[in-house]
Amino acid sequence: MNRKSQKEIQVTTHMVRQFLQENEDTGYRDFHSNLLPGVDNVMGIRLPVLRKFAKQLSGMDWQEWFEQADDQWYEETMLRGLVSAYAKMECKERLTYVAKFVPDRTVTNWMNLHIRNHYRRSQSLIVLIRK
Numbered sequence: 001m002n003r004k005s006q007k008e009i010q011v012t013t014h015m016v017r018q019f020l021q022e023n024e025d026t027g028y029r030d031f032h033s034n035l036l037p038g039v040d041n042v043m044g045i046r047l048p049v050l051r052k053f054a055k056q057l058s059g060m061d062w063q064e065w066f067e068q069a070d071d072q073w074y075e076e077t078m079l080r081g082l083v084s085a086y087a088k089m090e091c092k093e094r095l096t097y098v099a100k101f102v103p104d105r106t107v108t109n110w111m112n113l114h115i116r117n118h119y120r121r122s123q124s125l126i127v128l129i130r131k
Helices: 003-007 013-022 026-035 047-058 063-068 074-086 091-101 110-130
Strands: none
16 A cells, blocks of 8 residues: 555554454553553553554554544553554644643553653753743
8 A cells, every 4th residue: 555545544443453353462461451550441462463563553543543533442542642642743743742641641550651751852852942
């Protein structure tokens, strides 16, 4: 499939959840859940699999899905962060997606903390650039 037709594919919640269900690893879910106290919505998708899928999604029409995602699963949250990182866009546009993504997250595990700290560093950098 060429790049132009890839970009025309609309990413949907159904598409994302179907992929997650097809790649669910119950053994990894049990292991990963132990690393995330208080998080009970883990499907058990390995990070390299999520990264590869996020790169594919970032080449599609993902913006509406990003805005409407309800993050039923932990991995959906991870995908939103990864897609906004992999998608090609200007820094200012990326920061608008990061600003939409980060504030509605509470720091409940290392993933949220890492993303929140990255966002804060980016905001500090933007303030310095504007000066």
